[in-house]
Amino acid sequence: xxxxxxxxxxxxxxxxxxxxxxxxxxxxxxxxxxxxxxxxxxxxxxxxxxxxxxxxxxxxxxxxxxxxxxxxxxxxxxxxxxxxxxxxxxxxxxxxxxxxxxxxxxxxxxxxxxxxxxxxxxxxxxxxxxxxxxxxxxxxxxxxxxxxxxxxxxxxxxxxxxxxxxxxxxxxxxxxxxxxxxxxxxxxxxxxxxxxxxxxxxxxxxxxxxxxxxxxxxxxxxxxxxxxxxxxxxxxxxxxxxxxxxxxxxxxxxxxxxxxxxxxxxxxxxxxxxxxxxxxxxxxxxxxxxxxxxxxxxx
Amino acid sequence: xxxxxxxxxxxxxxxxxxxxxxxxxxxxxxxxxxxxxxxxxxxxxxxxxxxxxxxxxxxxxxxxxxxxxxxxxxxxxxxxxxxxxxxxxxxxxxxxxxxxxxxxxxxxxxxxxxxxxxxxxxxxxxxxxxxxxxxxxxxxxxxxxxxxxxxxxxxxxxxxxxxxxxxxxxxxxxxxxxxxxxxxxxxxxxxxxxxxxxxxxxxxxxxxxxxxxxxxxxxxxxxxxxxxxxxxxxxxxxxxxxxxxxxxxxxxxxxxxxxxxxxxxxxxxxxxxxxxxxxxxxxxxxxxxxxxxxxxxxxxxxxxxxxxxxxxxxxxxxxxxxxxxxxxxxxx
Numbered sequence: 001x002x003x004x005x006x007x008x009x010x011x012x013x014x015x016x017x018x019x020x021x022x023x024x025x026x027x028x029x030x031x032x033x034x035x036x037x038x039x040x041x042x043x044x045x046x047x048x049x050x051x052x053x054x055x056x057x058x059x060x061x062x063x064x065x066x067x068x069x070x071x072x073x074x075x076x077x078x079x080x081x082x083x084x085x086x087x088x089x090x091x092x093x094x095x096x097x098x099x100x101x102x103x104x105x106x107x108x109x110x111x112x113x114x115x116x117x118x119x120x121x122x123x124x125x126x127x128x129x130x131x132x133x134x135x136x137x138x139x140x141x142x143x144x145x146x147x148x149x150x151x152x153x154x155x156x157x158x159x160x161x162x163x164x165x166x167x168x169x170x171x172x173x174x175x176x177x178x179x180x181x182x183x184x185x186x187x188x189x190x191x192x193x194x195x196x197x198x199x200x201x202x203x204x205x206x207x208x209x210x211x212x213x214x215x216x217x218x219x220x221x222x223x224x225x226x227x228x229x230x231x232x233x234x235x236x237x238x239x240x241x242x243x244x245x246x247x248x249x250x251x252x253x254x255x256x257x258x259x260x261x262x263x264x265x266x267x268x269x270x271x272x273x274x275x276x277x278x279x280x281x282x283x284x285x286x287x288x289x290x291x292x293x294x295x296x297x298x299x
Numbered sequence: 300x301x302x303x304x305x306x307x308x309x310x311x312x313x314x315x316x317x318x319x320x321x322x323x324x325x326x327x328x329x330x331x332x333x334x335x336x337x338x339x340x341x342x343x344x345x346x347x348x349x350x351x352x353x354x355x356x357x358x359x360x361x362x363x364x365x366x367x368x369x370x371x372x373x374x375x376x377x378x379x380x381x382x383x384x385x386x387x388x389x390x391x392x393x394x395x396x397x398x399x400x401x402x403x404x405x406x407x408x409x410x411x412x413x414x415x416x417x418x419x420x421x422x423x424x425x426x427x428x429x430x431x432x433x434x435x436x437x438x439x440x441x442x443x444x445x446x447x448x449x450x451x452x453x454x455x456x457x458x459x460x461x462x463x464x465x466x467x468x469x470x471x472x473x474x475x476x477x478x479x480x481x482x483x484x485x486x487x488x489x490x491x492x493x494x495x496x497x498x499x500x501x502x503x504x505x506x507x508x509x510x511x512x513x514x515x516x517x518x519x520x521x522x523x524x525x526x527x528x529x530x531x532x533x534x535x536x537x538x539x540x541x542x543x544x545x546x547x548x549x550x551x552x553x554x555x556x557x558x559x560x561x562x563x564x565x566x567x568x569x570x571x572x573x574x575x576x577x578x579x580x581x582x583x584x585x586x587x588x589x590x591x592x593x594x595x596x597x598x599x600x601x602x603x604x605x606x607x608x609x610x611x612x613x614x615x616x617x618x619x620x621x622x623x624x625x626x627x628x629x630x631x
Contacts, residue, residue, distance in 0.1 A: 189398065194400070197393075198386030199381075199384070199385035199386035199387055200412075201382055213401070
């Protein structure tokens with residue numbers, strides 16, 4: 001008797017499962033994933049600070065707003081203190097979040113676009129095209145990313161746009177290799193043969209049949225790429241190679257370096273901001289990997 | 300024989316590097332008929348099918364031959380012309396329904412895409428066609444099922460969806476590459492019945508690739524038996540089963556579980572000694588090393604596919620001589 005009921009329950013559960021759309025399923029998987037949730041929470045906080053900065057801190061964050069080197073809590077007007085030139089650290093952090101996120105996201109987008117295109121074309125078509133593209137990819141990989149970014153920024157203007165472009169151009173090989181590997185395995189999949197047998201052209205197959213199936217690892221890599229782009233931008237600004245008209249977390253650390261022993265909070269606060277944001281992006285990446293990976297048991 | 304053949308494959312040879320998979324295969328398919336291409340694994344039947352679709356893997360090359368499809372030589376046709384033929388005038392049903400559908404698109408979207416690729420229809424008309432097609436292939440509640448993803452479907456249901464995609468533009472020829480190998484026997488009969496019904500309804504020709512003589516007997520008009528990359532016998536289905544001519548075909552039918560009183564528990568099934576691999580490097584008839592009727596002349600050159608009766612050909616010098624003798628005896 002108990003067996004009968006169990007069997008019926010199994011059928012009912014299977015029927016329920018079958019009616020759940022994959023969108024809902026992914027959302028539920030995300031809600032059950034603490035890594036993803038914590039990362040997303042920190043990330044959303046950073047995004048919130050970045051978007052509301054002009055209202056929270058009206059005026060230029062580079063202005064001398066008060067007396068120099070106020071410690072956090074010393075003056076209620078400057079909750080996180082001021083630096084050696086009397087600039088508001090809290091305002092700097094908020095505006096720095098804008099720069100970091102903007103540069104990080106646009107650099108990742110540029111790297112993603114180039115890398116996906118190169119990887120997809122090489123992986124799908126193979127042959128001489130693939131050979132050429134792989135050589136170009138390897139050429140880019142032999143040059144240290146940071147040096148390449150410095151060279152590109154030195155040639156152009158040290159503006160946020162050029163920096164984002166430089167980081168994007170220097171970071172695409174990782175994506176290209178990943179996408180190429182995905183395409184090489186998917187181009188011989190049965191459903192791709194089926195698509196070809198239905199008369200679809202190569203562009204339709206690449207972008208509509210294969211790319212959506214290759215998205216999961218690309219999405220996971222994107223969050224790590226944003227994190228790396230933020231780190232690279234911070235490194236550039238730390239070396240005074242960043243955009244001089246913008247406050248960035250990296251430049252705040254660079255400026256605070258001279259006062260490391262007397263006013264360590266000037267480096268510690270932006271440093272924490274960078275670490276938290278990068279950590280959040282990595283957590284989101286790990287979480288997405290679990291959520292989107294069909295072998296993780298959730299899908 | 301018929302000038303109006305839909306598909307006329309002439310002396311098709313396909314190789315993977317130095318290894319030849321198909322050595323000069325010729326056959327025709329007339330409009331509306333079902334030709335079964337039978338043979339064991341590795342005999343080149345799937346390679347032949349993929350060569351006709353021009354979907355061979357990049358490592359394979361068509362060495363010679365012509366594939367005339369409704370007046371076009373597919374071997375020399377440009378890629379764009381091939382793409383306009385595939386899915387519209389000729390479609391393929393693959394072996395593995397579980398992996399032949401794109402997992403990230405809904406079933407309805409995948410069928411709609413075929414129609415949009417080859418025909419100009421409004422969105423609403425396309426959607427209506429999708430529902431009609433799902434209904435036609437026997438999927439209950441099409442409106443609801445069209446919005447579902449392939450992983451919600453069973454193997455048999457997915458093969459029905461594949462068939463719906465294959466017939467969406469009413470092709471003249473369907474190539475079914477072991478369409479039921481991955482399905483269990485009851486579903487197999489349903490799927491083949493469905494395919495056969497649609498063939499009648501739309502007047503399509505079917506190239507049915509299989510290794511199952513039960514399937515051949517029930518659903519094919521004509522049979523072509525392949526061995527080691529060659530067609531060794533071609534015949535209408537009924538005469539073939541009454542009297543298979545080639546020793547390989549006889550061996551295959553002899554090795555099948557028959558309806559005689561013998562049973563596998565009491566008597567061992569007949570088998571063909573050796574394996575297909577023994578055909579490698581054979582200068583004569585590829586079946587000679589395994590053939591019970593082999594004579595020394597068999598090892599000189601591969602026997603030609605000789606006409607031995609109405610629509611009937613066999614590639615065996617011993618059998619051809621025997622038929623000739625019978626004919627002389629009968630005529631006097």
